[in-house]
Amino acid sequence: MSLGGKISKDSALEPRIAAIDLFCGVGGLTRGLERAGIDVKLGVDIDSACEYPYLANNDAAFLLKSVADLEVVDLTSKLSGAEYTLLAGCAPCQPFSTYQQKSGPTDERWHLLGHFERLAGELNPDFITMENVPNLARQSVFTKFVTELEALNFHVTYGVVNCAEFGVPQQRQRLVLLASKLGPIALLRTKTKRKTVRQAIGGLPPIEAGEAYDSDPLHQASELSNLNKRRIRASVPGGTWRDWNQELVAECHKRETGKTYPGVYGRMEWDQPAPTMTTQYFGFGNGRFGHPEQDRAISLREGAILQSFPKSYKFVRKGDPIYCKTIGRLIGNAVPVKLAEAIGKSIVAHVASHSGPRKRQLNDWHD
Known part of the structure; x- marks a missing residue:
C-alpha cells in the first residue's frame, strides 16, 4: 500500500467491526479508524467539497446528506453481517469553539449533536465515538447526549486530550468520547514521543x-x-x-x-x-x-x-x-488521522478484551 493510497479492507482485524462516520469531512476520522483495522462502510456529510477527497483516499462509500435529514434506513444496509458496529463522528465544532463566543442554540449546527443522539438510539450500535472541541463538555447539549447514551445502556467515558500525545505534530486539545455496550472503555494512552x-x-x-x-x-x-x-x-x-x-x-x-x-x-x-x-x-x-x-x-x-x-x-x-x-x-476541520487511529485501536483492543464474536440479528436494528 502506498503512503497515500486506500487501505484495503482485507487487512481489517478480527473480530470485524463495521463503522459509519457521520460528519465525515474529507476522511480524517475514517482514515484513522481504517488504519486501526475498523471497516468503515460509509461517510456522511452535507458538504459536496468533501466527496472527492473522501472517496479518493478511503475504502468507503460517501453519502451527500445532512445528518439532520438522515434516517436509520440509510445506514442499516451498510452494516449488514458485521459482528460489531460503531457509530462515529465529529459534529461541527464551530458553535462550541471559544473562537465563536457569539454562537449558541440559535445556530442550527448547535443541534446536530441531537441528531447524532437520535441515530444512536435508532441504530443501536455496539460502540460510539465522538471528537470535538473541549468547550462542548461544558454545554447542556453534551450533558444530554451523555445522559441519553447511558439510558441506552452504553458505558460512557470522555475527556480532553492533547493530540500531540498520539503522534500528531500539533498542540491540539480535543474532547474525545467513547461509549460501549460491552463494558467500561477507555482511550489507550501510550508513551509516544512528540513529533515536531x-x-x-x-x-x-x-x-x-x-x-x-x-x-x-x-x-x-x-x-x-x-x-x-x-x-x-x-x-x-x-x-x-x-x-x-x-x-x-x-x-x-x-x-x-x-x-x-x-x-x-x-x-x-x-x-x-x-x-x-x-x-x-x-x-x-x-x-x-x-x-x-x-x-x-x-x-x-x-x-x-x-x-x-x-x-x-x-x-x-x-x-x-x-x-x-x-x-x-x-x-x-478534520479529525487528525493519528488521533483517530488511537481511537480505533482503543475500540479494537476493547473488543479483544471481551468475549468472542457474535453475529447481530436483523431484528436487532429495531429492538
Missing part, C-alpha cells in the same frame, strides 16, 4: 510566498503583501509581533484589547509541535502559521501533514483549481 514541525514538514521542498510546487500543487503558499513580507522577515520562531519595530505593529494590536493576541503573525518553531491548525492556517496573520525558516505562511500541504494526513492524501482532482479557503477549511 521539523520531523513533519522539514523535508518538503522550499517555496516562495504565492508559489506552488510543480509536483504537488497543494504545496502552495499564500501571497504576502509588502507589509507582511517585512513583518515575517522581522519574526523569529516562537517570537511575537511584540518583537517588531512599532512601525510594523498593526493598529489593532497597539490598543489594549489587541495586546492579548501575541500568537498572530508568528513563526512556528522547528523543534516543537505546531500550534492548533485552524481553518485559516494558510494565512500568516491568522495565527502562528509562519514557516519556521522560509518567509511565508505554511502551505496547504504542510497544514494537512501537521493534521497527520499522509503526504500524498488527495484533496482535489488532478487539474482542478485549488481554492485555499475551501481546502484550508476542510483540512482545519
Whole structure:
C-alpha cells in the first residue's frame, strides 16, 4: 500500500467491526479508524467539497446528506453481517469553539449533536465515538447526549486530550468520547514521543510566498503583501509581533484589547509541535502559521501533514483549481488521522478484551 493510497479492507482485524462516520469531512476520522483495522462502510456529510477527497483516499462509500435529514434506513444496509458496529463522528465544532463566543442554540449546527443522539438510539450500535472541541463538555447539549447514551445502556467515558500525545505534530486539545455496550472503555494512552514541525514538514521542498510546487500543487503558499513580507522577515520562531519595530505593529494590536493576541503573525518553531491548525492556517496573520525558516505562511500541504494526513492524501482532482479557503477549511476541520487511529485501536483492543464474536440479528436494528 502506498503512503497515500486506500487501505484495503482485507487487512481489517478480527473480530470485524463495521463503522459509519457521520460528519465525515474529507476522511480524517475514517482514515484513522481504517488504519486501526475498523471497516468503515460509509461517510456522511452535507458538504459536496468533501466527496472527492473522501472517496479518493478511503475504502468507503460517501453519502451527500445532512445528518439532520438522515434516517436509520440509510445506514442499516451498510452494516449488514458485521459482528460489531460503531457509530462515529465529529459534529461541527464551530458553535462550541471559544473562537465563536457569539454562537449558541440559535445556530442550527448547535443541534446536530441531537441528531447524532437520535441515530444512536435508532441504530443501536455496539460502540460510539465522538471528537470535538473541549468547550462542548461544558454545554447542556453534551450533558444530554451523555445522559441519553447511558439510558441506552452504553458505558460512557470522555475527556480532553492533547493530540500531540498520539503522534500528531500539533498542540491540539480535543474532547474525545467513547461509549460501549460491552463494558467500561477507555482511550489507550501510550508513551509516544512528540513529533515536531521539523520531523513533519522539514523535508518538503522550499517555496516562495504565492508559489506552488510543480509536483504537488497543494504545496502552495499564500501571497504576502509588502507589509507582511517585512513583518515575517522581522519574526523569529516562537517570537511575537511584540518583537517588531512599532512601525510594523498593526493598529489593532497597539490598543489594549489587541495586546492579548501575541500568537498572530508568528513563526512556528522547528523543534516543537505546531500550534492548533485552524481553518485559516494558510494565512500568516491568522495565527502562528509562519514557516519556521522560509518567509511565508505554511502551505496547504504542510497544514494537512501537521493534521497527520499522509503526504500524498488527495484533496482535489488532478487539474482542478485549488481554492485555499475551501481546502484550508476542510483540512482545519478534520479529525487528525493519528488521533483517530488511537481511537480505533482503543475500540479494537476493547473488543479483544471481551468475549468472542457474535453475529447481530436483523431484528436487532429495531429492538
